[in-house]
Amino acid sequence: MNLAKLEPIAMQKENVESLSNTASLSSALLERKNQAPGRPDYIKVSNFSFNYVPAVRVLHNITMDIPEKQVTAFIGPSGCGKTTLLRNFNRMNDLIDGVSQEGKIYVNDQDIYDRDLEVISLRKRIGMVFQKSNPFPKSIYENVVYSLRVSGQKNKEVLDEVAEKSLRSAALWDETKDRLQDSALGLSGGQMQRLCIARAIANRPEILLMDEPCSALDPIATAKIEELISELKQSFTVVIVTHNMQQATRVSDRAAYFYLGKLIEMDDTTQLFSNPSQKETEDYISGRFG
């Protein structure tokens, strides 16, 4: 197991400052909107292979570029390795004993398996929504501001503001504004999932990894989340795993189809869904679309 070290203080400070300066979500969005369009290979995966147990390869030679400030969808049948790849972007798989990988992954030109890289600072830049919702057994409020708390943010005003913004963005504010101090475990399954989304975006990460974020949500909440994703991509890079093809077409700019641990095809979403170049992709998509 990898023992993560504490992030240098300077970096923490910067993080906090940027947070407190972010007066509101919209102004932050505007700021970034005016920036140059993102680079096409913000996350760069090259020849990446992955084993959970020796000799059982789960990912085979994946090479792909994930563009900045766009939404990339991972699709593919169950067990094909979407979650595994996603969890490698923030090195969550480090926590599992006996894993091994080959090849490289770069985030913004930085090799994330570089020995000098602080895995904590990497994770601070990447938000993650897990396939299974996993709220902490704490209050709703504490769940949302958790990432700020561990970064040392103590200013109540900042925390309050971030909590409200994040919950609003995750379409949960109206339901929870009167019970912020109640246990998060008292929420419904769908509410928990939205809470996890709120938690993941609370410290404005550069990259948001979402593993089937809408699988437990009703259409209204799903629509809100999709809206949120479209909003977020103005400033953040989003990678979303989904089994819902319509959702993939609705929210994503690029889509990648995986099958048995291999990347079969990756293209602009419209292109991939309307005119896939590979037979397997077409079968999968058409099977889904009926």
Place this chain on the structure above:
Amino acid sequence: MSEAKQKIGGSKRGRSAPGEPMVWFSGMWLAIGILMIVFLLSVILVNGVSVFWPKNVLQIELTDNSKAAWKESKYLAGEVRKTQERQVMDEQGEAIPEIQLFVGNRDVYGFAFQFVDDSDIVKENYPQGILVMERMEYGNMIAYPVKLQLADGRVISAGDEKFHQALTAAVDRGNHRRDKISHIEKGEIGDVNRAMEQHKMELKKGELDGQDVEKIKLAAEQEQADLQEKYEKLAAEATALREQQNEEIFFYRLVTGEERSVSVGFLISFYYPNQLSLFGKLGHFFSRGWSFLVDEPREANTEGGVFPALFGTFVMTLIMCILVVPFGVVAAIYLQEYAKQGLVVRVVRIAVNNLAGVPSIVYGVFGLGFFVYMVGGSIDDLFYPERKPAPTFGTGGLLWASLTMALMTVPVVIVSTEEALSSVTRGMREASLAAGASKWQTIQRIVIPGGLPGIITGMILAMARGAGEVAPLMLVGVVKLAPTLPIDTVAPFVHLERKFMHLGFHIYDLGFQSPDSEAAKPMVFATTLLLIGLVVVLNAAAILVRERLRRKYSSGAF
């Protein structure tokens, strides 16, 4: 057993649902177990509570040649403690019914309990005027009041309507003076003695350090003289009070006809058992129960209260918890969260589990050898050379007893903490790490709070075991009678080196070491009940905290 087999056979033939007999069978054993516990607790409860209930005093007239009689007297009076049949039958093989009387007045009769055959009793009655008195020595007195002689020489006879009031006031005065004497002797004279001791120690220390002894001596002598003067003044005050204690005299007559007298300063309380209404009895019951809790023991612990033992048990359990919980939790965190899970950790885990099964006396011996002699001896050598050869930490005491108990209970805490920590799901940890928390932050903010109820469970188990233990404590600091409490108003307030009393040992001592085990029996039950009560209270407090934690952040939404 055969019945159960039959039932199983029956189920095979399909007459009842498969496994049904096993359900009944296991249920039966559970029921038996619960019944046994309930029985034990109710025996203790009934016996323990009834100790404080004032019983009526029966006066009997005996047949001419009864063996139960005291000297020539034909009368006896006392509380009926038992009605039973004699263990030996008469020549015809018939059972002989008898009663056991608590007759008190041990100073006169030489015994406090007497068995009387039913056939020896000619007449029974419950005399209204008979009095039960608690005194400083020889247990209770059961007698008729005659008169009270006051300090100014006035005499009030028992028939006087002011007698009751006067006696109450006199006894109150006596109690008050006794408190004052003990305050002077234990408190103020104790302070003076400590100061004198301090001077001697400083002198000795100075000598050991090779300082200019003459100079120190000169300075010390003056102070020593001052202290001596102070001491003499206090001692004189105490003596005067003691004399006053004997100025008022209470005269009484036993049912046997013998007249006697006693200084009022010797008396503690009195009541007319046969005159008490239900409320009077209740009031007496509670006041006796209360003084049992808050008073110091008297007469080799068989009378009076158990406060020092109660307090000692409580303080020791508390210190044990303070020592064991952080230690056990940290060890469990290392084992569960940091150590590489492999052969070594497995072996360590097995070893820890087995440590929980080591007989407690082994811990006692270890505590004595290691903590008391080695560690304590070294501390004395290093920090208290001036007090040698008298040991300070080099003898059993509160700290060593708590440490020994902590060592004994640490496996329990480790095991339950590990369990609690491992119950915090991987998903929860991953969520925390993904949010940019370090491993330690995750443990601190997610894993430990999540495991806290389980950690408290471990603490409860440790407390119950620590509070109820006797054997190892006897080796490392528990004594029959401790002159001082381990916590008092003398700096540094908490005296970790002091010997202390413990309820568990108190029970053992009363039940098996006291000269008159019959007299000690009520105290054994009452003390047992108190020990159980203390453990229950401590556990209830911990459970309350745990439930509060559980309720705070969880509900059944899954």
